[in-house]
Structures are given as C-alpha cells and as structure tokens.
C-alpha cells in the first residue's frame with residue numbers, strides 16, 4: 257500500500273519535472289556581488305544580476321547575452337519611483353524567470369541556439385545600460401551606473417568562459433533592444449577578436465517622432481534620460497561628435513555607423529511606441545485612443561491613417577541602416593512589442609511569418625550566413641499570420 261502510493265507520487269513528480277523541462281525550467285538568478293567594489297550597481301546600490309543557463313555539446317563556446325528591457329527613468333523623481341522595484345534593485349528580483357524563444361533550451365523551439373550559453377542580464381539602471389555618474393547624492397542614494405553594470409557583467413561572463421567564444425550574440429528587447437544597438441560595437445570590442453560577433457536588437461528601434469498632439473515629447477524625454485544618467489560619454493562618439501547627446505540615444509542617428517553585423521527585429525507598428533510615445537495618454541486627454549490602443553481592429557479610419565503615418569516615419573528612420581549587406585531585418589506588420597522572447601512569436605507552429613519565414617528561422621539563417629534576411633512587411637492588415645498574437649502586455653514580462 258505504502259509503496260504503491262510512493263510510486264504514484266514518484267510518477268507525479270516525474271510528470272511535473274518533465275513538464276517543467278518542456279516549458280523550460282526556472283533559471284536561477286546570480287547576483288554579481290563583486291561588481292559593487294567597482295561601483296557597478298543598480299539604482300539603489302545593490303549588485304547587478306543575471307540568469308545563466310549553461311551551453312552544452314556543440315554550443316559550449318557560443319554565447320547569447322540578452323539584455324532585459326523595462327522603459328527608462330528620466331529624472332530624480334522618476335528614478336526614485338523605480339529604485340525600490342525589480343527594475344532598480346536586485347533585492348526585488350524575486351520572481352521566477354523562464355527562458356523561452358531565443359533563450360529556449362529546447363531544440364524543437366530554438367534549433368539554432370538551444371545549446372548555447374544563454375544569459376539574461378537584468379535591467380536595473382533605468383537608462384539602457386548607458387549611465388555613469390560618479391557622485392551619489394546621499395539624500396536620494398541613487399546610483400546612475402548602467403554602463404558600468406554592462407561592463408562588469410560582460411567581464412564576469414568572459415571569465416566564466418566567454419573569453420573562448422567562437423560565436424556570440426548581444427540581444428535584448430525594448431529598452432534592452434535599444435541598449436543592444438547602442439552597445440553593439442562596444443560588445444564586439446570586449447569579445448575575443450577571432451569570435452564571430454553579431455547583434456540582434458528586438459523592439460529597440462525607438463524613433464524620434466511627434467506625438468498625436470504634435471509635441472516632440474520623446475526627444476525631450478531622451479534628453480532628460482541622458483542628462484540624468486550622465487550617458488553622453490557612453491553613447492557612440494560618431495554621433496555625439498556631431499549632435500546633441502540626447503539625440504544619440506535614438507537608433508536612427510547612430511545606426512549608420514555601427515560596424516558589427518546587426519539584425520533589427522521590430523514591428524513597424526510597435527505597440528509600446530504607439531501607446532507610450534505616439535498616442536501617449538497626455539497627448540490624448542479625452543482617451544479617444546483608448547480602444548484603438550487595446551486592439552488595432554478598434555481604430556477609427558482617422559486613427560488608422562495616423563498609425564500608417566507612424567509606420568511611414570518608422571521605415572524612414574530605419575532607412576539609414578540600409579547600407580550594409582551584413583545587416584538583417586525582420587520588420588513585420590504585427591501589432592506587438594518584443595518578439596524574440598516569447599515562443600509564439602519566435603518559432604512555433606503558428607508564428608507570424610514574413611516572406612514565408614518565421615522569426616527564429618530568419619535570425620538563425622542570418623547568423624550562420626545560410627541566407628540573408630532583410631524584409632519589411634506590407635502594411636496592416638496585409639499579413640494574416642499576425643493574427644495569433646493577441647496583444648497582451650502582461651504576457652510580456654520584459655517590457
């Protein structure tokens with residue numbers, strides 16, 4: 257009797273473990289305590305942190321460093337609101353993390369990268385890993401040190417084996433996608449010279465666009481982010497030598513000078529940009545955009561025209577990158593934000609397709625130079641494969 261019950265429980269346990277295995281198990285958090293002495297810390301002074309799933313087999317010398325996203329903070333008041341959250345303090349990073357999509361350990365769901373060393377670097381600085389201010393105001397205890405965090409984590413990974421990398425990718429989504437663009441050449445310079453290094457920014461191509469009320473809001477906002485965090489010296493010098501540092505936080509003013517091969521993943525109708533920049537709440541006091549923001553099918557003809565205008569601006573801003581053959585591009589017309597981290601948009605039976613190709617396949621083919629991929633989708637609602645991506649910001653923890 258007792259042993260039969262034990263068998264049932266053992267079977268149940270095996271089932272649960274198998275389930276966790278196919279879903280990808282929880283990947284534990286590693287806090288980089290020794291970075292504190294270098295002043296490489298989160299907003300609140302706690303150590304930076306990352307999740308690490310080790311590579312195996314033929315992937316042992318291959319590395320993906322994926323930078324988490326999560327918006328920005330643009331002034332002391334705003335950064336104080338972030339300081340004691342998981343986006344400003346590693347003490348608050350208590351939620352479990354699973355690796356899916358580009359970071360999945362499952363060969364079926366991620367055939368080109370499943371056995372690589374896969375790292376998710378947690379975002380706790382509020383300026384896309386660019387900040388570096390020496391002084392800490394004792395009244396606020398705010399540390400603006402994102403650029404130091406980036407270097408400290410990369411140095412740690414080099415020591416853990418990335419110094420022998422044969423292949424390496426810097427990636428990230430949203431604010432982490434922007435960091436991927438801004439730090440791409442820097443990342444390449446930190447890796448061994450013989451390694452094949454490329455960058456895959458996802459939903460990081462934030463454009464300098466007026467909002468629906470005609471205000472140049474995002475330009476002013478990025479100015480404040482860069483000023484608050486002392487980011488100027490860590491932005492690409494090819495831009496800062498010619499333009500104001502705030503503008504050099506926009507990919508469109510830095511992209512043409514990036515020399516490392518880069519693959520831009522972005523929806524032309526990036527929901528985060530449409531929600532929070534283009535049709536942001538303050539530009540829409542009467543909430544007439546509310547239902548349209550929830551679902552593009554609810555938009556009025558005027559709103560659709562405006563959104564198509566956003567797409568036109570987006571493609572124009574992206575056109576500065578078109579000079580290189582080594583570049584990749586997956587610009588779909590889905591209404592989403594961040595597509596590499598979630599299985600349904602990366603590679604699954606009904607993932608969106610561009611030129612009959614799913615995102616996970618396009619990135620793999622490009623990285624391994626099996627075939628180039630530079631595609632911009634036709635405009636909404638032309639792509640029926642977008643339909644499986646019901647917009648749900650809660651389902652995308654990286655945002």
Ligand SMILES: *[C@@H]1O[C@H](CO)[C@@H](O)[C@H](O)[C@H]1NC(C)=O
Nearest residue numbers: 329330331332333334335480
């Ligand atoms: C700080 O930025 C926020 C927007 O993020 C704004 O609402 C607030 O007024 C700003 N505060 C100061 C003191 O400038």
